Amino acid sequence: MLQATASILERKYKDQHLEFDFASTSAFIDLREVILTRKEHELLALLLENAGDIVPREILLERVWGYSRDIRTRTLDVHVRRLRKKLFPYGETYIETIFGIGYRFQRYREPRNFSSFVPELIAV
Amino acid sequence: MLQATASILERKYKDQHLEFDFASTSAFIDLREVILTRKEHELLALLLENAGDIVPREILLERVWGYSRDIRTRTLDVHVRRLRKKLFPYGETYIETIFGIGYRFQRYREPRNFSSFVPELIAV
């Protein structure tokens, strides 16, 4: 059973390892408190609001930075990097790069056993 | 009864094994998520928009690559190959080669029984 929630009304996101308060500037990774800067917070918030969905670079740059399209900058990448670091050791797991498009926040998922394969149904 | 749909308005194609979102960059083969690159996505989208119909090489090269006629290239073939791989194990089934013309996407069809009894589902 998945217990992740990301309601804007609740102003909170929570899963097995990450707790994030949309109203506050701090988060928790397991038991460790993580202080986010403003941009980091906005960036993560936007990704979390769309958890599970890809958010294009353009949208991130527009919403968090107010940049219009066609701006070439590495700012977003640098922030993603710092965010991932602060989410250690789950940074790479949570924030996924979608090449050529943008980024996606993925809810934490319990690692899979090799023995629990998905059976294929065949009509005989 | 066939349940495949490919409406551009719905922006989604879905049949028994493949789920494809025209707006997104990812698809699903059974329960496995498949990340498509831009070209792969465009190519599959074009084939899906014409599901059941042959799409000539020339059209594919023109629409996806902007190539004008008479260009000799193996690019299309290479992309088809990679697409088929990502659609494993249905790649060959879905994307059919029409020799001398082009390619055709075929909706998934339930294997036919010769006997008329209700099939039994077996997990293998």
Place this chain on the structure above:
DNA sequence: CACACCTTTTACAAAACTTTTACAACTCCA
């Protein structure tokens, strides 16, 4: 104003993706 901290830019490295190349395998029809 000086310091600390945050943000952006720069310059390059690394990774991912696309196209080409070279040749093998296949198809169709004379």
Place this chain on the structure above:
DNA sequence: TGGAGTTGTAAAAGTTTTGTAAAAGGTGTG
């Protein structure tokens, strides 16, 4: 059945996008 034409494929080369360290630029506060 054999050869011209077409498609399949692996690997190399080329291009684009993303990652990263470090420096430069801002901002707020004592």
